[in-house]
Amino acid sequence: MTDPQLRRPAWRPFVHAGRVLILVAIALIIHLAATLHAPDESGPSPTVDIAVTKQLFETADRLAEGDVVLDAAGQTLGRVIQTSPAGDQAIGFSGPTNVLLGFSSDEKIVGMAILSSRDTREHVAAIEREGKFLDSLDGLTREEVLARTDFDAVSGATLTSLAMIEAVQRTLGGVQRSLKFPEPPRIEVVRKLYPDAESLAEDPHYPALLNVQDASGAQIGKLLRTSPAADNVVGYQGPTDMLIGLDNDDKVTGLALSHSYDNEPYVDYVRTDDYFLGLLNGQSLAELAKEHLESLQIEGVSGATMTSQAAAIGVYLAAAERIKAYQEAKNSREQASLIQFRQRDYITIAVVVIGVLLAFSPWRGKPWARIPFQILVLVYLGFANGDFVSQALLVGWAQNGVPWKSAFGLVLLVAAALALPTFTRTNVYCSHLCPHGAVQQWTKRRIKWQWKPSTKTLPWLKAIPSVLLAWVVLVAAARWSFSLVDIEPFDAYVWHIAGWGTIAVAVVGLIASLFTPMAYCRFGCPTGALLDYVRYNGKSEFWTRRDWVAVGLVALGAVALLF
Structure with a gap:
């Protein structure tokens, strides 16, 4: 009898590599959709709205040449500069923010205002509500801002607020305008x-x-x-x-x-x-x-x-x-060009390393090791940092770049989530590093009555994460303004910045997990479906219906990009 291994087609080992290439193609489409419409860093800055300028200069009436601020009588109040496009390389949680900075006539900062942002909506809104942060540079000169490193971030929007400061520093590193000679040479x-x-x-x-x-x-x-x-x-x-x-x-x-x-x-x-x-x-x-x-x-x-x-x-x-x-x-x-490590990064790196070691150790099923680590994941990654591998995060990074220099701990978490299932068969993130997954493990079978989907219902429920992934690709490739944080529950853990959509998804998912084990992970999580798709397993060498769905997502994204 012929050895089955000898009958295996030579192309089968490349099927799994093809899945990775499909995801790379989707990420490339999302990136092209964003960059083709992003401002050129060497080009002109966007037009400044006088209404935003009035947030910094109450009596502002108009802007003259060189963004000099004038009142109704034509008197100079100061000047404004914006961080885009020079500061667009400063990526927050999922994208850059264009900050308007006001300078008084004696060249001291009078405040900051947000002109626009490609970061997550809830994080930006939290900064706008936190008035003290936008006033944190008041009274400083350009040189003082460039020299400082001890800036306080907004709780729940740490990466977004620190990226705004980085954008300001990148812009001020070269920009200094004159109020006495604002007009260009003849x-x-x-x-x-x-x-x-x-x-x-x-x-x-x-x-x-x-x-x-x-x-x-x-x-x-x-x-x-x-x-x-x-x-x-x-x-x-x-x-x-x-x-x-x-x-x-x-x-x-x-x-x-x-x-x-x-x-x-x-x-x-x-x-x-x-x-x-x-x-x-x-x-x-x-x-x-x-x-x-x-x-x-x-x-x-x-x-x-x-x-x-x-x-x-x-x-x-x-x-x-x-x-x-x-x-x-x-x-x-x-x-x-240097990686900037903060205390947050060191602790996140430690949590990721411990989670990976635990996932591959014989202790992974032991309550004495598993439960304390789950509490750490929930408290630190969930409530303290809001560090989740979400579609909003992945799309933001695909669009704007990976902030590996300013958020190395979070980047390592995402890298572990994507790479380990691809090469080791183990989905470490979903099983050990996801705070929402940890809570669902605690709610599993806590009540006697359990609901088991029927054979007719099960395929429809399993299709929900794929439908959500298709929606993510369509939104990102077509550049729609829909906020992707609303289709996942992760922002609910940073409750003071969360919107009602993400809170509703979190609550409904946890209630469902009481009656059906890991209900959200199995039937609602697009990120979990993505990680499961790249996970290497016994069927990885076979082309399946999921692969045709993935090819369809590539086609969907390409069509949306063209229009």
């Missing part, structure tokens, strides 16, 4: 340095740096404005905004006077003195930044000594500020 002035100049494009990370473009839109040079670095350097009567022409090596190619508060006769002397305007040609920004202002011997323009000296000092200050900002941005990128 193109006729720019042409003194670049005759073919037609337009200017502001650097999104450093507004004082301008890219000079010709009629075709090609970049032909760079300009560095001395404002706002030199806004407090007064000549005869006021400050002056100079333009520093730069080549590709950041060496000076010439100076031009843009705007000034000084007296016009003196300003015109500086504007037309070619010797003075070419005095620093060939020097690099790095060299200028190293100069000590106290020891400078500046040869001023005859008849406009104070104005020209103030303009020259502004050039040195602008160079020093640019080099400083460059170094801060470099340090920020290096810091962002």
Whole structure:
């Protein structure tokens, strides 16, 4: 008789790998659906609604050029900046949040407001209710915000609130605007340095740096404005905004006077003195930044000594500020590339490791080991952190990226949930690490009367998680505004931020589990169905009806993406 193993088709071992590829394809569709409509980080920021601005400046009437805030009389109240798109890499629980930050006229923060968010609705709402968090930066300067690390997060929305602070710091790492010279340089002035100049494009990370473009839109040079670095350097009567022409090596190619508060006769002397305007040609920004202002011997323009000296000092200050900002941005990128461990991460990692060890140990069925660990999972992962592997979380990460640098503990929990059943046959998350699963294990057979679904009813009940997964894919691929937290019970454990939908699912599921063991896990959990689908088992080498359903989800997502 022929050995059955020898008759096994060669393609069967690849069937299970195909299931993993199907999930990757669905995640890719969800990601494309989000990124194709997301703001470009190098592009312009979204338009700011004046109604939101009034949350920060009560008497605000309109926004002028450079997002300067004006009242009804045209008086300057301050300015606003938003963290999108520069801060969109800061992912909270499931996505980034665009924060509006207000600065007073003396460059101190007056408050934060939420413009929009791709994070979970309940988490964002909790932050908006927690007024103290949005006021937590009030009175701080840009430098103080960048230097601080001890920010208090909102309970129940820890990842979302910390991501908002990260977005603010990412944005402030390069952005500093001028209230004294909010208008852009005139193109006729720019042409003194670049005759073919037609337009200017502001650097999104450093507004004082301008890219000079010709009629075709090609970049032909760079300009560095001395404002706002030199806004407090007064000549005869006021400050002056100079333009520093730069080549590709950041060496000076010439100076031009843009705007000034000084007296016009003196300003015109500086504007037309070619010797003075070419005095620093060939020097690099790095060299200028190293100069000590106290020891400078500046040869001023005859008849406009104070104005020209103030303009020259502004050039040195602008160079020093640019080099400083460059170094801060470099340090920020290096810091962002490091995993940031918090106490929350260490404890979550410990819980995951203990859960995995327990799942593969002979103690997993022993009450003395199982029950204390379930209590730990319920209290810490459930009520304290709200750390669940949910569809809202997975979709958010597929859309916006995985926050493995800022939430490593949660990422490890999700990685364990997905990887272990795929390679080890054991669904560790559902059996050991899910707080809602732990509660259902406690309610199992606590009452005598139990309900067993009939053979006709059972297939319909088992189909519910697949239907919910199809809904998740459709919502994510079609970019509908439906909140996915409402189809699962997990946010109910963070009760003070939970909506009525998720609370209802939690309560109904637990009541049902009293009459049918693990009722929600078996007949209602799309995340459990997803993990069970990738679990390797004795039938994994056979193509089944579930696989056709999964292929249908890929097709459904692709169609939704196109429309």
